[in-house]
Amino acid sequence: MKEYSEKCIIAVGSMTFALKGQKLFGQNNIVSSVTHLAPSMTRHGCAYGIVLDCRYTKTAVALLSENGIRYSEVIKTGGEKH
Amino acid sequence: MIYFDNAATSWPKPPEVYRELLGIVSGEYGNPGRGSHRMALAASEKIYDCRCAVAEMFGSDHPENVVFTYNDTYALNIAIKAFSRPGCGILISGIEHNSVLRPVAALSKRNIHYSIYKAGVSDEEIIRDIKRLITPKTRIIVANHGSNICGLRLPIEKIGALVKEINSRRGSGNSSVRGKNPLYFVVDSAQTAGCAEINIQKCGIDALCSAGHKGLYGPQGSGFIIFGDKAASSADFLSTVIEGGSGVASIDLNMPSALPERFEAGTMSTPAIGALKKGIDFVKLRGAEEIYAHECALGKRLTEMLISVRNTKVYMPERIGGTVLFNYADMSSEQLAGELEKAGICVRAGLHCAPLAHKTLGTPEYGAVRVSFSIFNTRNEVDSFYRVYSNIVK
Numbered sequence: 001m002k003e004y005s006e007k008c009i010i011a012v013g014s015m016t017f018a019l020k021g022q023k024l025f026g027q028n029n030i031v032s033s034v035t036h037l038a039p040s041m042t043r044h045g046c047a048y049g050i051v052l053d054c055r056y057t058k059t060a061v062a063l064l065s066e067n068g069i070r071y072s073e074v075i076k077t078g079g080e081k082h
Numbered sequence: 083m084i085y086f087d088n089a090a091t092s093w094p095k096p097p098e099v100y101r102e103l104l105g106i107v108s109g110e111y112g113n114p115g116r117g118s119h120r121m122a123l124a125a126s127e128k129i130y131d132c133r134c135a136v137a138e139m140f141g142s143d144h145p146e147n148v149v150f151t152y153n154d155t156y157a158l159n160i161a162i163k164a165f166s167r168p169g170c171g172i173l174i175s176g177i178e179h180n181s182v183l184r185p186v187a188a189l190s191k192r193n194i195h196y197s198i199y200k201a202g203v204s205d206e207e208i209i210r211d212i213k214r215l216i217t218p219k220t221r222i223i224v225a226n227h228g229s230n231i232c233g234l235r236l237p238i239e240k241i242g243a244l245v246k247e248i249n250s251r252r253g254s255g256n257s258s259v260r261g262k263n264p265l266y267f268v269v270d271s272a273q274t275a276g277c278a279e280i281n282i283q284k285c286g287i288d289a290l291c292s293a294g295h296k297g298l299y300g301p302q303g304s305g306f307i308i309f310g311d312k313a314a315s316s317a318d319f320l321s322t323v324i325e326g327g328s329g330v331a332s333i334d335l336n337m338p339s340a341l342p343e344r345f346e347a348g349t350m351s352t353p354a355i356g357a358l359k360k361g362i363d364f365v366k367l368r369g370a371e372e373i374y375a376h377e378c379a380l381g382k383r384l385t386e387m388l389i390s391v392r393n394t395k396v397y398m399p400e401r402i403g404g405t406v407l408f409n410y411a412d413m414s415s416e417q418l419a420g421e422l423e424k425a426g427i428c429v430r431a432g433l434h435c436a437p438l439a440h441k442t443l444g445t446p447e448y449g450a451v452r453v454s455f456s457i458f459n460t461r462n463e464v465d466s467f468y469r470v471y472s473n474i475v476k
Contacts, residue, residue, distance in 0.1 A: 013330060013331070013338060013340050013343075014115070014146075014328075014329070014330050014338065014340065014342075014343050015114070015115040015126045015130075015329060015330070016115075016130060016133070016145070016146045016342055016343065017146065017340075019126060019127065019130040020130070020145065020146060034118055034123060034126075035118045036117050036118040039332065039333065044330075044331035044332075044333050044334050045330070045331050045332035045333035045334065046329060046330050046331065046332045047330050047331065048118065048330065068144070070340070
């Protein structure tokens with residue numbers, strides 16, 4: 001049976017922080033990927049985001065904070081088939 | 083051919099460095115930090131992996147505090163100019179390279195004063211001289227960890243401790259520098275990265291600058307700064323030197339406030355940085371101390387041989403390292419290096435872009451001949467050099 005889960009994007013200031021966050025999530029068994037955010041999605045123009053299952057957002061955000069990775073917002077995207 | 087010019091750039095590089103360089107140049111790698119399609123991402127990951135390797139090697143917990151540059155000169159310019167303010171003072175040592183001397187000389191035309199503290203004396207004398215020269219306006223102390231013309235090293239741990247003590251007295255602390263009167267410690271490790279254990283936290287370094295193509299065995303076009311936590315926490319307070327595209331916050335007219343993008347304008351060299359990671363892996367495997375011990379053994383052997391030749395003057399023979407500086411009688415260093423070159427030996431003559439260091443050492447106007455080793459040099463090469471040299475000067 002196919003499940004639908006909502007994807008969330010945690011917006012961070014740079015590719016460096018996106019990769020750092022992704023590696024951190026991987027170490028904590030959270031699957032994620034890095035994406036480029038369109039200028040319209042953020043206040044200052046281009047940025048990067050870490051895409052993950054919305055169910056893990058709370059844990060992910062806590063991990064970022066614990067490791068000094070600043071994020072600007074969590075953006076909810078549409079459901080994705082997997 | 084015998085290559086003894088490793089202080090300029092190391093040669094050869096480990097095979098994995100060449101493989102990685104070629105692999106990235108010919109592989110599917112886009113522009114790092116410019117989009118998230120697979121090729122841009124592949125390049126970004128190469129850069130990030132190297133950030134992690136550099137941070138780990140020099141005791142930083144934060145790969146984002148590693149800023150890549152094209153070489154050590156760019157790194158030093160960025161660090162010194164980021165920390166300086168109009169009216170401030172800068173202290174530099176007597177063995178600085180032009181990569182430090184020229185930037186501070188340029189800043190001195192903008193109401194920034196610089197003084198030179200002693201080098202080539204005991205650690206206690208160095209610290210005493212820094213204390214004598216320091217004023218409330220002093221904002222930066224620069225130390226060349228290892229001279230590029232001889233085996234001389236500066237006691238960066240002791241200077242770092244002094245900087246901490248002064249910051250504590252000034253109330254600048256170690257957590258943040260915003261709005262205070264901080265003193266920053268900048269270290270040039272062009273000649274020691276890869277052949278010395280350097281921990282930026284232990285040494286209280288605010289900016290460690292280095293080349294990637296010398297003792298770290300990376301390609302030319304790779305250099306970096308590692309900012310300490312104190313400086314990184316207030317990165318937006320640090321002046322930028324080069325502005326341009328950073329891949330993020332494009333609407334803003336200012337460079338991004340966070341490291342590393344604040345100081346990385348324009349496209350980074352993925353091939354050079356990716357291959358530098360392989361050089362660092364090589365050094366980690368061999369061990370910096372082991373590499374240094376090997377170079378020192380060659381330096382000691384050559385120094386002893388040269389001292390035995392009449393009319394040969396070796397500078398600072400008591401400071402054994404991987405670099406040996408010498409002259410023969412009144413023969414110009416260029417002429418002597420030219421004779422060695424004819425026999426297939428590559429050394430560097432002249433002032434080595436370090437006139438201040440030569441002045442400190444008291445070498446003649448025409449400079450001296452420098453021999454500098456890497457892990458790939460051998461005792462046999464030193465012995466061959468000696469035979470050739472003996473024939474030239476007999």
